[in-house]
């Protein structure tokens with residue numbers, strides 16, 4: 035501790051200007067948090083945002099990124115924003131469910147994303163245009179700058195082949211996010227198990243679980259195909275996240291900086307979507323090459339899934355207090371992409 | 373202001389304020405007064421960093437260990453080991469090391485391993501002519517094996533500090549190093565006792581060996597259940613801890629017919645209290661780690677070390693030296709909590725395997741348990757055996773050198789640590 | 800000091816009970832997944848909270864038997880009279896810190912209450928879950944008050960730890 039405190043004192047003078055509080059100094063440093071590996075798209079979004087806002091404000095605003103959960107875990111991000119412990123997050127919508135006010139935003143997690151990434155983008159555009167994200171997040175003390183898709187869809191990776199409905203039934207699968215969205219796969223007859231991301235691959239290897247339901251991205255970066263080589267691409271899990279600002283921080287920002295942030299958003303959203311499309315292509319290719327079997331989910335499963343899920347969407351939308359108007363509009367988009 | 377916060381920490385530390393207050397108070401002061409963080413930051417991080425399924429294994433393995441290493445069970449184990457190898461050169465000394473290795477496979481903590489071994493072997497070893505300081509010194513150092521061979525609380529904590537490292541990998545990685553460390557220690561003990569001519573008893577009859585085995589086998593089965601369950605896919609490392617405890621209860625009640633409810637409740641109570649102590653330490657320590665991140669210390673260290681352009685092998689050596697020095701002054705858990713968030717970014721930049729480093733780290737903190745002035749292993753053993761600290765310390769140095777030697781071996785031959793995780797878990 | 804003993808006994812009974820509950824729940828999780836084949840996410844969340852509650856709840860008992868680790872080298876160099884004074888100072892620091900932390904954590908409880916935030920799967924109010932932390936800090940403060948009284952009233956000759 036003595037050595038460390040000495041180190042602290044050595045480093046302190048250099049840090050001082052960068053750490054001054056946003057209101058008193060000219061330079062504004064914002065803390066951006068995410069809980070994903072630094073290779074994740076989220077890190078890229080923040081880095082890009084940092085560059086764009088720096089350019090837009092002549093280097094007056096800087097974003098310091100605390101990735102990989104080095105400050106807060108995903109489930110704590112929203113709380114941290116409410117209090118102002120952190121300034122910006124890209125919290126996946128499933129983690130918003132802890133706060134009743136934000137519940138309707140999970141509609142995207144439930145039905146908005148079902149068909150394709152493109153459908154998701156269209157739903158996002160709708161929500162942003164109508165200002166629903168603001169409406170749901172503001173009561174919490176959070177400013178929404180827009181919505182970003184954050185995963186390129188999901189996969190089921192298993193140690194044994196999954197080709198038919200019977201293959202799925204009774205499989206013990208790792209489910210990645212909290213909340214009732216697990217009901218969807220539960221309805222298909224899977225046993226869903228919570229396993230931390232760190233233990234996910236070893237749990238398949240040892241056989242504690244038979245496979246994992248995860249994002250395309252995590253399937254590639256964790257190399258889960260080495261232990262779960264039968265990979266099935268699924269509809270869904272292409273979820274999104276609001277670009278959430280702590281209202282406390284937002285209100286303290288000078289007007290021109292607020293305008294600058296709002297100004298860079300359309301371009302940032304477009305860039306993220308393009309990047310996600312590129313990334314999806316790349317991940318698809320990787321999984322094609324690396325896994326023993328890689329396919330889109332068979333029609334049999336798709337049909338049964340949608341048959342079982344449609345009533346659940348309706349039920350969950352009611353649970354989430356999603357206004358009927360919103361639900362119906364999103365269902366229309368959903369149908370278009372089927 | 374951060375400076376003042378850390379100054380307060382140092383003053384608190386020196387005058388003997390409990391460590392959880394030193395770390396929790398210091399980091400809260402820095403966060404609130406220097407970084408302008410809101411009031412909720414500290415309690416939120418404190419609580420939420422404990423909110424992890426993996427960490428549940430800590431109290432549960434403590435419970436299992438406490439149950440197996442108190443009472444009659446430990447004696448049965450020693451009798452069996454003694455009947456097997458007590459006649460070989462090195463005699464009881466080797467018995468003690470092997471016993472410590474077996475306790476290591478039952479318990480997740482180093483002091484618990486030492487105490488269990490010392491409680492049953494000190495007296496017979498003294499009768500065989502071993503000096504008390506050598507016995508306790510050796511047993512104290514052998515406690516390190518307790519956190520190398522799975523289960524290991526140190527490894528569980530390490531896995532929560534480092535992203536994407538699972539407990540099963542770490543547990544598998546510790547097995548060979550634990551055995552190797554044990555055998556080096558046994559060789560050293562053997563040579564010392566053989567040269568000084570400490571007593572060796574005649575070989576036990578096979579009948580006696582069988583009798584002692586018949587009593588000890590349920591205990592010997594426990595590591596098989598833990599490891600078999602984890603790597604056989606029946607339960608996760610966390611659940612293994614619960615199963616191990618249930619198993620300990622069952623063999624105690626059913627096989628040994630020691631229906632001692634009062635004693636069982638006492639073991640629960642002891643574990644609950646240890647949990648309270650550890651969770652305060654863990655929560656405040658993780659808070660400190662995150663406050664380090666908040667003020668940018670890890671990045672600064674990465675930049676600083678990166679500036680020197682040191683080769684990884686040299687850096688590893690420097691780290692070993694650093695850990696040996698830190699180990700003299702810091703408590704195990706605290707040492708990991710404070711250093712891993714700072715050092716890990718440096719290592720990942722250099723491309724070092726986090727599992728491999730975990731093993732080296734565990735030996736390092738294990739050695740720290742046995743070095744004065746701050747060494748939990750020493751204090752606990754001295755307290756339990758009613759012995760002066762200096763006497764244990766004076767007997768420890770040959771075995772401490774064994775730990776340093778093992779650390780160097782494990783640091784520079786990563787295959788020892790990585791073979792089993794790769795075999796069992798791929799990747 | 801009967802009050803403290805009484806409180807200590809209650810705390811340990813409740814602590815052991817919560818902990819045993821956690822242990823049984825853990826066995827249920829293994830059984831449910833492996834034998835019954837059913838999803839147990841609610842239990843997985845519950846055990847996490849149970850064990851943190853245990854930790855917060857019983858931490859103050861470690862003050863009573865001096866088992867919170869600390870750096871004791873400096874104290875051993877002092878005469879027993881000086882040691883007593885330092886112990887009084889340490890107890891005061893303990894009271895201050897734990898009371899401060901209790902105060903800080905009420906902000907967390909308050910925020911969760913105001914935004915009616917709920918836990919992920921159990922859907923329990925988070926403010927109840929977090930208030931165990933506040934409670935733990937209250938107990939720790941009480942523990943240091945007892946320790947302070949102990950060292951103030953102790954005869955100087957018998958105050959060494």
Ligand code: NA
Nearest residue numbers: 476479518523
């Ligand atoms: Na062990």
Ligand code: NA
Nearest residue numbers: 699700740746
């Ligand atoms: Na030490």
